[in-house]
Amino acid sequence: MGRGGSLTPRCSHIWQGLGTWGILEGLAPEGTLIVPSQVDTEIQRSQEFHQGIPLTSSLTWVELAVLTEEEESTLLTVKMDLGGSATQHLGESAAIAVALHRAGVALLDDRAATKQATRLGVTWVDTLWIVIEAYKRLFDHDRQRTIAVVDDLLETGMYLPVTSGSEIITHAYEEGWLPE
Amino acid sequence: MNMRELGERIARARALVGRTQGSLGEALGLDRSAVSRIERGERKVGVTELLAIAETLGRPLAFFVAEPVPAVANRRRDGEHAHESNVLLDEELRSFSSDVQGLLDMGIIDAIDRESLALRTLHTHSDAEQAAGSVRERIGVERSAAIPDLGRFCEFLGLVTFAAALTREGPDGGCVEVGTEGAQLGVAVINGQAPSGRRRMTLAHELGHWLTGDAYDLESSFETERMLNSFAIHLLAPRAGVSGVWNKHDGWSKRDRAIAVGAEFRLSWSAAIGQLRNLDLITMTDYDSLSGNVPRQGEFAKLELVRRDEPAAPYLSPGFVSQVLRAYSTEDLTAERTLELLRGTMNKDDLPPIESMTIEHFRKSFAGHGS
Numbered sequence: 107m108g109r110g111g112s113l114t115p116r117c118s119h120i121w122q123g124l125g126t127w128g129i130l131e132g133l134a135p136e137g138t139l140i141v142p143s144q145v146d147t148e149i150q151r152s153q154e155f156h157q158g159i160p161l162t163s164s165l166t167w168v169e170l171a172v173l174t175e176e177e178e179s180t181l182l183t184v185k186m187d188l189g190g191s192a193t194q195h196l197g198e199s200a201a202i203a204v205a206l207h208r209a210g211v212a213l214l215d216d217r218a219a220t221k222q223a224t225r226l227g228v229t230w231v232d233t234l235w236i237v238i239e240a241y242k243r244l245f246d247h248d249r250q251r252t253i254a255v256v257d258d259l260l261e262t263g264m265y266l267p268v269t270s271g272s273e274i275i276t277h278a279y280e281e282g283w284l285p286e
Numbered sequence: 287m288n289m290r291e292l293g294e295r296i297a298r299a300r301a302l303v304g305r306t307q308g309s310l311g312e313a314l315g316l317d318r319s320a321v322s323r324i325e326r327g328e329r330k331v332g333v334t335e336l337l338a339i340a341e342t343l344g345r346p347l348a349f350f351v352a353e354p355v356p357a358v359a360n361r362r363r364d365g366e367h368a369h370e371s372n373v374l375l376d377e378e379l380r381s382f383s384s385d386v387q388g389l390l391d392m393g394i395i396d397a398i399d400r401e402s403l404a405l406r407t408l409h410t411h412s413d414a415e416q417a418a419g420s421v422r423e424r425i426g427v428e429r430s431a432a433i434p435d436l437g438r439f440c441e442f443l444g445l446v447t448f449a450a451a452l453t454r455e456g457p458d459g460g461c462v463e464v465g466t467e468g469a470q471l472g473v474a475v476i477n478g479q480a481p482s483g484r485r486r487m488t489l490a491h492e493l494g495h496w497l498t499g500d501a502y503d504l505e506s507s508f509e510t511e512r513m514l515n516s517f518a519i520h521l522l523a524p525r526a527g528v529s530g531v532w533n534k535h536d537g538w539s540k541r542d543r544a545i546a547v548g549a550e551f552r553l554s555w556s557a558a559i560g561q562l563r564n565l566d567l568i569t570m571t572d573y574d575s576l577s578g579n580v581p582r583q584g585e586f587a588k589l590e591l592v593r594r595d596e597p598a599a600p601y602l603s604p605g606f607v608s609q610v611l612r613a614y615s616t617e618d619l620t621a622e623r624t625l626e627l628l629r630g631t632m633n634k635d636d637l638p639p640i641e642s643m644t645i646e647h648f649r650k651s652f653a654g655h656g657s
Contacts, residue, residue, distance in 0.1 A: 144333075178333050180287070185337075186347045187388060187621025192337035217617030217647060224650075225392060232651040267648050281645070283652050 129255070131167045132244040133236060140210060141165065142171045142200035144181075148193075184222050195219070202228050215264070234266060237274070238283050249275055274282040287351055290327030295350050297325040298342040302377060313342045314582075325397035346626045349377075352384035357465055375457045377477060378450040378573055383473040385465040388445055390471065393478075394613045395606065397469035405497045408513035413565075420518035421497065430527035432551045436489055436596065441603040444471050445496045447489060448629060449478030449601035456459045456480070458488040461495050472496035478599025483554025485597060490518035493548045516564075523551040523561045532567050539570055542589055545581050549591035554609065555580045 130139055142253040146162050153159045162168045167285070173181060180203035181196075188195035198219035205212035205228045212230040214220050223230040236244035237259070268274050278284040300310050307321040312334060314321070325331035331339070340347050374589070408414045424639045425442050433439050437447045445461070459476030474492040476485055493515035531550045535543045548558035559576045562568045568576070586593050607628065613640055614624040620626065625634060 173333070173631045181333060182336065182347065182351045186351050187392065187623065188620050189346065189626050190620060191622070192334075194622055195620060196337070216620075217643065218620045218623070220647070220650070221618045227600070232648065234648055235651045240651075257300065265643055267643075267645050281649065281652070 108172045119154055129236065129240045129244060130227055134167055135211065137167055138169050139167060140169050140171045140204055140208065142173060142197070142204050144173075144200040145197040148171055159268055160249075172206075173200060173203060174207065179206045180226075184219075184226075188218055197220075202226065202230075205229070224244070233264065238278050241275070241278075260282055288327070288582070289330060291354070292331060293325045294330075296339055296343075296374075297437075298377065299339075299345045299349060300325075301564050302345075302374070302386060303343055305343070310339070310342060314338055325491040327562055328369070340344060346383055347380075348388070348626070349381055352381075352388065355380060355383040355387060355462055362617050372457050373454050374450070375460055375477070378448065378452070378475045379460050379462060379473070382448045382475055382629075383451075383462045383464050386473050387615075389610070389627070390465055390469070392613075392618070394618060395446075395471070397465045397471050399442060399468045400470045400472070400496075400499065401461070401468070403443055403497055404499055405494075407498060408494075408510075408517055411513070411516045414513050414516035415520040415525065417494075417497075418517050419524065421493075421522065427430045429524060430530050432527065433522060435604070436486055437601060437603045438605065439492050440472075440474070440489060441605045443493060443497065443612065445474055445603075446471055446606050447474045447476065447491050447603045448598055449481050449485065449597045449599045450482055450629075451599040454481075455481050458484065461492040463496070474495075478597060478601055480596070481554060482593070482595045483552060483557055484547065485517075485550055486522055487554065489597070490521045491515060493521070494518055499588050519553075519557055519564070520631035523547065523553055523558070525565055527551065527566055528561055529567065532562070538589075540568060541576060541579075541581075541587070542585075544576060545585055545589060546591060548581070549586055549589075549593055552594055552596065558610050602629060611638055615639070617641075617643070 111130070131137070141162050141195060148157065149162055149286065153161075161164060161189060162170060171277045177200075178219045184202050186197040188199060194227075195218075198216050199222075200224050201212045202219065204251055205223070206226055210222050211218075211251050213232070213236070213263060214223060219262055220232070237252060237255055240255070241247060241249075245251045252274060253271035256266065256268065256274045260269070262273065264272075268277050275284065287601055301306070306318075307325070308318040310552055311318045311321040316335075320329060324331055332483070336350060337347065340350060364486070385396065403424075405414075406429075409415060412476065419429065421443065422433075424441055424461045427433055428438070430562060440447055456477050458480060459474060461472055461474040463470055463472055469551065472492075472495075472612050473491060476492065478485060480488070492513050494517040499515070528547055531547050535546050538546070544559050544562055545553075547553070549563060553561070556577065559568065559573055563570065563573045583593070594653060607608045608629050610619065610624055613619040614621065617640055620625070621637060624637065625632065
């Protein structure tokens with residue numbers, strides 16, 4: 107990951123599913139994850155339904171970002187192309203805007219959002235990338251831990267290219283994502 | 287986007303739904319003077335406020351933040367019926383052309399090189415007839431046949447159409463050009479609530495504007511308009527076809543034969559008898575006696591003729607719809623944006639299923655971190 111990562115709402119699957127915040131903390135570039143205020147609002151909203159999600163303000167490695175005027179302008183153009191009500195796709199738009207203007211990496215799982223990021227030249231990664239990176243860099247190649255994380259994500263309803271955690275490592279080798 | 291331009295757009299959106307500054311302010315938790323200052327470009331509008339304004343006024347965010355497109359051109363019937371629906375037409379043209387431009391930018395729809403299709407300026411009726419014939423030939427429509435799907439026909443020539451609800455007495459339509467040299471599209475909005483024959487004439491007329499390259503010509507002269515009308519009628523009702531239908535019913539009265547021509551080529555009554563006169567199939571006296579007496583629905587039925595309605599509001603060019611839905615299926619467009627782009631021609635339940643995410647998508651994340 108480059109300098110600064112920017113979290114998006116779909117990635118709150120991570121908040122729900124990865125079980126341990128250490129993954130994001132461990133993979134955050136320079137140890138900091140930037141959470142735009144719009145995303146934070148959505149995370150706070152999801153805390154009502156998922157009690158295990160921590161307050162972002164309590165995490166020292168999370169930097170809450172209030173968008174600059176330039177970032178707001180980018181947010182609006184991305185949001186325009188993603189459409190929807192006042193709150194829909196707002197987090198993805200904010201994450202892309204922040205990643206663009208702060209030379210960061212956006213964490214996105216929404217396909218339409220990744221299209222927007224690509225169009226703007228914003229580097230993005232998805233949750234699966236995070237999991238494989240965690241396997242390599244944080245879990246010390248612990249298969250069982252990785253399988254558990256993937257199963258948790260599948261449990262939240264997230265779409266992944268495998269139907270069970272047990273398939274993930276083989277799949278990653280087949281794709282050439284491992285052993286790098 | 288500067289504050290002044292944004293303020294003007296907010297004021298226009300508010301006026302379109304007939305709300306006062308006070309009522310908008312109330313919905314947003316602002317006082318009237320704050321709304322007034324926003325509309326004058328004197329007060330910054332925050333992201334949350336702007337999103338709330340868009341939602342309150344029932345306009346997509348694109349209405350407020352999209353880059354402005356070139357000036358609206360060719361608003362037909364402009365001076366004739368100065369009407370608030372002209373404002374509606376302008377807004378629909380702005381909004382639709384900006385959406386088309388956005389889809390071009392995203393690579394979701396394809397542009398064409400207008401120069402490859404361009405017609406030379408039409409100076410005479412003979413030029414207009416010849417140009418109409420060459421355009422029909424280019425698309426492969428038989429020289430005497432009616433054009434069954436005019437929206438699709440225009441789309442083959444790079445003109446994307448939206449038939450909007452602009453009231454029955456509203457303006458006929460207008461068009462603009464978007465894109466860059468060598469990669470453009472024409473964008474037409476026509477009044478989908480005008481009578482059917484009139485809608486087809488308008489669209490054919492706008493096609494003429496697009497193909498002759500004067501889509502930006504705000505000063506379009508009376509003579510130009512006349513030549514484009516001539517192009518339009520020859521495009522819709524070619525000499526060979528009209529004569530064929532006329533002769534086929536030689537045992538019928540002139541009135542019934544004219545009704546048959548109108549039904550076959552889906553023309554308004556005035557356009558049908560006008561073309562019969564142009565082609566010397568009726569005399570001026572015949573024309574005068576027929577012109578005040580528009581046929582009733584029952585007269586078509588009595589002659590076993592079918593009048594087809596096309597394109598009525600809301601209507602969008604089928605290729606445009608297809609490309610938007612393909613982008614939705616692959617999740618390049620969200621459901622919400624897709625419905626905005628489809629302008630009420632579909633609702634959420636009509637949308638096709640989403641294609642399962644392919645491994646290609648996941649690979650992008652790993653290949654250079656998704657960039």
